[in-house]
Amino acid sequence: MTESNNAEAQNTAPKRGSAATIYDIAKLSGFNPSTVSRALTTPGRINAKTEAKIKAAAKELNYQANPFARALPTGRTKMIALIIADITNPVFFNVVRGAEIAAAEDGYTLVIAESQESSSNEAEALQRILPTVDGVMLVTTRLSDEEIQEVNRLKPVVLVNRKVDEVADVVPSNENGIADAVKHLADLGHKHIAFLSGPRASWMNTERWNNLMKNAVKSGMTIVEIGPNDPTLEAGKLSLDRVKASGVSAVVTYNDLMGIGLLREAVAQGIRVPEDLSIIGFDNIFGSDFTSPPLTTVMLNLEKTGNEGVAALLNLLANEELTPSDIPAPEHEASLLVRGSTAKAKKA
């Protein structure tokens, strides 16, 4: 842009990416490259004085090891992959954040790929990324159990919110949260409730439905499943008719997105929430308290989930011989967050 540009370009040979190597350090410090390597990576192997000299030279040259050159013989890349179905789904934000923090703590870098809810995209992305990472965290995978096991055979895998034989997982227990939610509805006098279910293939969907059913029956309520549906705002909105038709006084939705969709459509159609219809979502996503009324929801500590997932993976990585069953169960559990979308059932 300015006329000084020309001069600059001439004198500094601004060759991008020309970083210092151990050979430069060797030359500067007068030692052998292998000695340099040892001084930098195996403290103690080398005379303390030489080590200090070498480290000084390294600092002077602003040395940073080329990760590829390092990864080549060792096979370790200090990167882990995080595969998620839909990055715009607010559920993931906190998982990602928790994972980021845990990874950065140990000097690992997160490589994030999105499958856009498509299992072929996911397989492709995985294919591309797998060789560059030490391990994989699958957050909401669309892959089949067999595919997951196969990936697990290549690199350590940790599954979040899903369970597959032989594969490590981190899935916080829904039980308490669901029990509380059902009790909450029972206390409010609801007799007939519905579960607005998510995708048939979702492990978590089945988990929630089964738990819900068990608790509802125990509390003497009837419960019906409406679905399967896409786990989206739109699907929640479109299901209002079926909800109305079912005659229930309360709905638990597979996730907040669907809950919000349902709630807004109900309000738009003049159905009063919570007076005419109580709604409970899952996940406590960003924005679930923006609605009128704000959505009552079963909350998961997703940041913690992401954190524990990466911790488990790092554990697996550090300890070749660890088996998935050695991974401790997550410590945190779901809990009910009561906001405005639940109230006493209308008298029948």
Added chain:
Amino acid sequence: MTESNNAEAQNTAPKRGSAATIYDIAKLSGFNPSTVSRALTTPGRINAKTEAKIKAAAKELNYQANPFARALPTGRTKMIALIIADITNPVFFNVVRGAEIAAAEDGYTLVIAESQESSSNEAEALQRILPTVDGVMLVTTRLSDEEIQEVNRLKPVVLVNRKVDEVADVVPSNENGIADAVKHLADLGHKHIAFLSGPRASWMNTERWNNLMKNAVKSGMTIVEIGPNDPTLEAGKLSLDRVKASGVSAVVTYNDLMGIGLLREAVAQGIRVPEDLSIIGFDNIFGSDFTSPPLTTVMLNLEKTGNEGVAALLNLLANEELTPSDIPAPEHEASLLVRGSTAKAKKA
């Protein structure tokens, strides 16, 4: 999957990560490793028939090039870094998605790092990631102009929503959207408006304020800046008192987060929106239509921004000699999305 698995597992030494190399292919196909390399990477350089044979052998061995071995001599990693300030800020989701798509199209992998709004974190993450990527996209960096220029000297950088000398950028024009917003308020009879500003250091904040001021003055309105503030829900909420005190009938907020915070607090305090106070946000984030009333906002096509950012970076990468000024301005512009939070000004 079948019983043949056992046999396979026995003879192939199922050592994790033991992938086929070009040497294996060479042995299997009877050619030299370098010939294999050429067949796979320089189509046409090799006799079509041999090329086919080699490719068949590669397929048979399920060959996938070791990216590190490849990156070492070429320096190219096919990865680009995406640095964002706060991954839980919904503004970024769509940027990330757009970037993902553009990157995947060209076989590039996105490495995402979050700086948690801290410039030291950001510098550190950048330090860690920089050697492993071909280029960097800075989405909401907390780095100083000088730091950015320095990074740009090492690897190609594309800035999103910010401008720094000598560095390529993608910043969609706010002008139309802001002009429309001001005109919208003027048409509704507002005479005195405020800008609830974001962080002082934000380039975009200054941009919006300057534009807003210019347009407001032109329309014969008075405008005041209230701030600076954190770009958060909480800050929006806390600023209500100052907004009330200012006596304005309409507020434009630096972003939707602040707009939503302000709107919800106003409603909570019994101030009617939009009858008593009109509010316009920026960004059209997820959830900005969940509020009651839904937030009127100046919408940016963030997915497109992410897309164009990566495209620009790829362009820079493919064409060493390209200078930042060769990057075309983004084609899309901001536009006003009128929802429910704006209405006629009360008569003074």
Added chain:
DNA sequence: AAATTTTTGGCAACCGGTTGACAAAATCCG
């Protein structure tokens, strides 16, 4: 002081690709 053990640093091979140089083979030309 000689023999033995331990420390220390250097040599060289290796990780798995890419690529310039070159010779053999194939194709073209007059």
Added chain:
DNA sequence: CGGATTTTGTCAACCGGTTGCCAAAAATTT
């Protein structure tokens, strides 16, 4: 049909680290 040209495959060096092995130097023992 012989010489010039093009095509094709191989050799070998290189990218920047790591690491097993060994010899020289230093420290210890006898």
